[in-house]
Amino acid sequence: MPSPSAQVPSSVVVVGAGLAGAQTAAALRKHGFEGRLTVLGAEGLPPYDRPPLSKELLKRTEPVWLADDLGIDLTALADDLRLADPATRLEADRERVVVRTASGDDVVADAVVLACGSVPVRPAGWDAAATLHTAADAERLRAAVVPGIRLVVVGAGWIGAEIAGVAAGGGARVTVVEAGPVPLERQLGRKVGGLLSPWYDDAGVTLVTGVAVDEVLPRPGDAAEGGSMRLADGRVLEADLVLAAVGARPASGWLAGSLPLEANGGLRVNRAGRFMGVRSPTDPAGRLHLDALRRIWAVGDIATRDHPVFGPVPGGHWSAALHDPEVTVRALLGLDERPAEPEHVRERLGLAPVPRHAPYVFSQQLGHDLALFGVPSPFDDVVLRGAHVSDDKRRNGHSSGGWAALYLENALDRHPRRTSDGHRVATVRAMLLVDSPREVGQVRKLMNRGVPLEVDLDRALDPALKLKDAVIRG
Numbered sequence: 012m013p014s015p016s017a018q019v020p021s022s023v024v025v026v027g028a029g030l031a032g033a034q035t036a037a038a039l040r041k042h043g044f045e046g047r048l049t050v051l052g053a054e055g056l057p058p059y060d061r062p063p064l065s066k067e068l069l070k071r072t073e074p075v076w077l078a079d080d081l082g083i084d085l086t087a088l089a090d091d092l093r094l095a096d097p098a099t100r101l102e103a104d105r106e107r108v109v110v111r112t113a114s115g116d117d118v119v120a121d122a123v124v125l126a127c128g129s130v131p132v133r134p135a136g137w138d139a140a141a142t143l144h145t146a147a148d149a150e151r152l153r154a155a156v157v158p159g160i161r162l163v164v165v166g167a168g169w170i171g172a173e174i175a176g177v178a179a180g181g182g183a184r185v186t187v188v189e190a191g192p193v194p195l196e197r198q199l200g201r202k203v204g205g206l207l208s209p210w211y212d213d214a215g216v217t218l219v220t221g222v223a224v225d226e227v228l229p230r231p232g233d234a235a236e237g238g239s240m241r242l243a244d245g246r247v248l249e250a251d252l253v254l255a256a257v258g259a260r261p262a263s264g265w266l267a268g269s270l271p272l273e274a275n276g277g278l279r280v281n282r283a284g285r286f287m288g289v290r291s292p293t294d295p296a297g298r299l300h301l302d303a304l305r306r307i308w309a310v311g312d313i314a315t316r317d318h319p320v321f322g323p324v325p326g327g328h329w330s331a332a333l334h335d336p337e338v339t340v341r342a343l344l345g346l347d348e349r350p351a352e353p354e355h356v357r358e359r360l361g362l363a364p365v366p367r368h369a370p371y372v373f374s375q376q377l378g379h380d381l382a383l384f385g386v387p388s389p390f391d392d393v394v395l396r397g398a399h400v401s402d403d404k405r406r407n408g409h410s411s412g413g414w415a416a417l418y419l420e421n422a423l424d425r426h427p428r429r430t431s432d433g434h435r436v437a438t439v440r441a442m443l444l445v446d447s448p449r450e451v452g453q454v455r456k457l458m459n460r461g462v463p464l465e466v467d468l469d470r471a472l473d474p475a476l477k478l479k480d481a482v483i484r485g
């Protein structure tokens with residue numbers, strides 16, 4: 012039952028037909044929304060899953076459709092489904108929202124859920140580089156990655172690493188150029204990134220670090236993507252194909268005149284996914300009226316969503332696009348009172364806890380499985396659990412086995428805290444599991460509890476013990 016104070020919308024427009032948009036549409040119907048539902052997409056395709064585009068580039072010739080994978084059929088859920096009529100403008104006032112589409116139509120509704128995801132970053136001067144974000148990109152890339160091709164991937168991030176390994180496995184001659192000193196430095200920090208560097212060599216990929224790309228030059232007289240590239244140190248690398256894998260940013264360009272955006276282009280939403288409309292440098296019209304704000308929601312990659320433990324978390328997590336629409340839709344329909352309140356307030360009010368998923372990224376790269384829970388910060392102390400093996404031993408045929416990196420929020424040496432038996436106490440801000448599939452389930456449970464995770468560090472670093480047995484609070 013909606014709460015008595017809630018104004019339940021009788022029409023909703025969902026912008027974006029990806030994972031978050033599909034989950035939103037499914038949750039609306041699941042929770043009894045009988046009003047008019049419009050879904051706008053941009054790619055002309057029904058929703059599909061993006062992670063396999065890189066991980067299974069050469070194996071899969073068809074996208075993994077969400078209709079098969081999650082049973083979400085937008086044609087059955089939406090009254091008006093337009094998969095190739097993207098939104099171009101949003102206006103919101105106290106009475107309604109109006110979404111203008113590329114075909115010139117105005118879709119009028121009581122509420123809008125913005126689920127338009129992200130777009131790959133392509134720096135100026137890189138027009139000749141390919142990117143991988145959509146099924147159409149994957150199809151082009153698959154056709155181009157043939158044995159012997161010289162592929163240069165710019166960026167040793169999640170997607171760059173995945174593609175490099177897959178393409179090398181398919182016989183391509185792959186070089187990865189990374190501006191940072193180690194792979195994934197921005198995401199995992201220098202210490203852990205350094206542990207991943209040898210994986211490139213092992214997979215037959217050349218890794219060039221510490222040098223930026225200035226320009227991607229097309230092959231003379233050839234429209235194909237990438238011919239060579241000029242590096243900041245003056246070197247020129249020849250390539251048959253250049254792939255830019257230097258990150259993604261929220262697909263919010265079309266909203267810039269309507270809503271205040273975060274510096275990264277994201278939409279700042281509260282824990283329930285409701286747009287907060289905070290003043291920002293891009294704010295076109297100052298604060299929107301509260302009754303207009305109540306009509307705007309955002310989920311998935313486009314949203315920077317408040318989390319009780321991690322604070323504002325920018326999008327870019329598949330798991331957020333999967334899970335957050337449920338909480339958002341319940342709030343939008345007035346089925347959950349005060350979904351954005353801290354848990355202790357909800358408890359006092361007799362309200363059930365709201366599921367809070369920790370940010371989660373998974374990756375299969377260069378022959379390794381990674382699972383990252385939480386948000387590492389450059390200020391964290393990083394400690395390793397398990398059998399990370401030195402380079403020498405690895406070259407001599409020792410397997411590194413599974414290991415984990417724990418990102419600790421409090422500096423142990425400066426503020427020591429101890430258990431009653433003298434063990435060090437630490438708060439885990441993030442945890443990276445490498446080649447440890449059996450630990451993923453328990454770590455997910457621990458990190459999803461919605462409170463800071465405190466561990467007995469001496470126990471947590473003993474791989475013979477289960478991590479859950481090291482928990483003090485969380």
Ligand SMILES: Cc1cc2nc3c(=O)[nH]c(=O)nc-3n(C[C@H](O)[C@H](O)[C@H](O)COP(=O)(O)OP(=O)(O)OC[C@H]3O[C@@H](n4cnc5c(N)ncnc54)[C@H](O)[C@@H]3O)c2cc1C
Nearest residue numbers: 027029030031061062097098127128311312327328329332
């Ligand atoms: C190659 C690849 C591999 C990935 N691997 C992983 C992984 O291993 N682990 C992980 O956690 N995450 C991964 N991700 C990220 C993950 O796929 C995203 O976090 C997830 O897809 C976000 O879902 P979304 O619905 O918010 O956005 P999207 O999936 O991007 O869907 C948004 C949709 O909205 C459409 N759209 C955009 N603008 C408009 C508009 N104005 N009007 C209408 N429609 C619009 C877009 O075309 C798109 O179809 C990967 C992403 C890529 C590209």
